[in-house]
Amino acid sequence: MIRILRPALIATAGLGLIAPPLAAADEPQQEQTEGEQELAKLLEGRVAGEPVRCINTFGNQNLRIIDETALVYGRGDTIYVNRTKHPEDIDDDEILVIKRFGGSQLCRLDNVTTVDRFSHMFSGVIFLDDFVPYTKVKEPKDGDG
Template structure:
């Protein structure tokens, strides 16, 4: 009986052992939305998250399925990962009720979605802080 318990404990220890870095890298597969966002952010560095962003002009917010809401402002790409990214669908339209300035979008603003075709209510989006992604300063100098 001791042999059986020892063998079971050894097998459990093998299963619980962490994978090597290579195994972890191979095991991680990005969703289509995550891959699209990664491509958008390639070469950029995340800055300090902010509660509100300026949304001057008519630049649209972009929904990336099951991943995030993105807003481009010049060289900065603002990403809001939302509290429930799995409810993001690029076939939906964002309906935003702002509580603060008309020129800002803030994490406490009320955001719902409507189906693009039927215009029926399709969900509620809970915003998080907006993360700015910018090119590193040395990359900006070499481009200009």
């Protein structure tokens, strides 16, 4: 009788070892980082457009660095988000040095390096990706049918 129950007990114990990883898969995803939360707040009320390789940088446009998340360029109705190839390399405490090859445009193949704010020494390279435009959604005015 014990010999018959032994395989059943071993199988049941094996299920007990498998169950915790399966239960972990059902848990909600990890919380957003501070950078992701900041970007989400910035993008509220905006709709993503088709990614572009280059953006115009003439005029008084802002470049915002969101730590370990993205570079955000522009202001007003449309802003452009570049998550870069390795967003974890973006540090808002570092200085970006951008070498452009397209005149007044910033393109995904432009050379972007970082310099430590305190020692002024080279600290890394940022590889740009496509720029995704986010445009404010216009609210319909009252009385428009």
